[in-house]
Amino acid sequence: MKIFSEQERNLIRLIQDSIPLVPLPLAEIAQKTGVDENTVIARINGWISGGLIRRFGGVVRHNKIHRTVNVMSVWNVPLDDIDSVASIISNRPEVSHCYHRHGPQGWNYPLFAMIHAESEEHCRRIIDEIAHKTGIRDYQLLFTVKEFKKTSLSLF
Amino acid sequence: MDSIDQSLINEIQDRFPIHSRPFAEIGKRLGIEEADVLRRLGYLMETGVIRRIGAVFSAEHAGLFSTLVALRIDDVDYLDEIAQAINAFPEVTHNYQRNHFYNIWFTVTAQNEKRAKQIIETVAGIPGISEVAEFPQVKTYKIDARFRIHES
Numbered sequence: 238m239k240i241f242s243e244q245e246r247n248l249i250r251l252i253q254d255s256i257p258l259v260p261l262p263l264a265e266i267a268q269k270t271g272v273d274e275n276t277v278i279a280r281i282n283g284w285i286s287g288g289l290i291r292r293f294g295g296v297v298r299h300n301k302i303h304r305t306v307n308v309m310s311v312w313n314v315p316l317d318d319i320d321s322v323a324s325i326i327s328n329r330p331e332v333s334h335c336y337h338r339h340g341p342q343g344w345n346y347p348l349f350a351m352i353h354a355e356s357e358e359h360c361r362r363i364i365d366e367i368a369h370k371t372g373i374r375d376y377q378l379l380f381t382v383k384e385f386k387k388t389s390l391s392l393f
Numbered sequence: 394m395d396s397i398d399q400s401l402i403n404e405i406q407d408r409f410p411i412h413s414r415p416f417a418e419i420g421k422r423l424g425i426e427e428a429d430v431l432r433r434l435g436y437l438m439e440t441g442v443i444r445r446i447g448a449v450f451s452a453e454h455a456g457l458f459s460t461l462v463a464l465r466i467d468d469v470d471y472l473d474e475i476a477q478a479i480n481a482f483p484e485v486t487h488n489y490q491r492n493h494f495y496n497i498w499f500t501v502t503a504q505n506e507k508r509a510k511q512i513i514e515t516v517a518g519i520p521g522i523s524e525v526a527e528f529p530q531v532k533t534y535k536i537d538a539r540f541r542i543h544e545s
Binding site for chain 1: 402405406407408409411412413414415416417427431434435438440441442443444445446447448449450451452454455456457461476477479480483485486487488489490491492493496498499502504505526527528529530531532533534535536537538539540541542
């Protein structure tokens, strides 16, 4: 874990939650952390350009906007081709996460992609297009049966 | 949800301004008043469409250790109870039942690898779990959980 000053930790605690819906939200946050508004803005911008903050803005619940079908797709891709296949898959807007993962012995599907679609049929169409474009025919679709937990990452 | 709400949802995901008055700025782009932006966002948060407005942190850049874990639970009667026990760890950020040989999949994001292993070992000790598999990431290609609405 990276080391942060107490002041930085206080700021992170506030912005990893939701900023207040008021005309001057960053001034309110600044007041709570005992620094001025410009310092808060500079810190957030610094963390964005450094990569600590991947994105700043709204986090939307996809099942509330008709992206109700979620599938974790796993693909049997030869390791030599994994970068090029991953780049084709990652280019699709319906794919939110794409990783190369190391599995247990006997697991033949190193490429993981989370796909969000409007229906199961829509989902299968996306998968067919990916299979066609990449030439990868061996894959598994792990549909979500039940969501037990889904939270944003908290640093502290 | 009208077409202004739809634009607003896309705008706050894609181009949220790090400004002193961000909601006034967004209002200017959409041609509505700051007060209207705040009222609409308040409603979208109350109804759960928007989970929050804030920073999305990178576990990797923060120096945290994260991994994906899968479980095989043969007796599905135990599944909910086991899932609740897993949820109790704040380090577990996502936890799903999936239609697969491994029927529970969850992510652990911990201060370090040692703590993550500790959590996985504790989970593995819960009665009713017949297999535990770990899927640590080798490479991250994409993380982008923005969901755009087709504006009508």
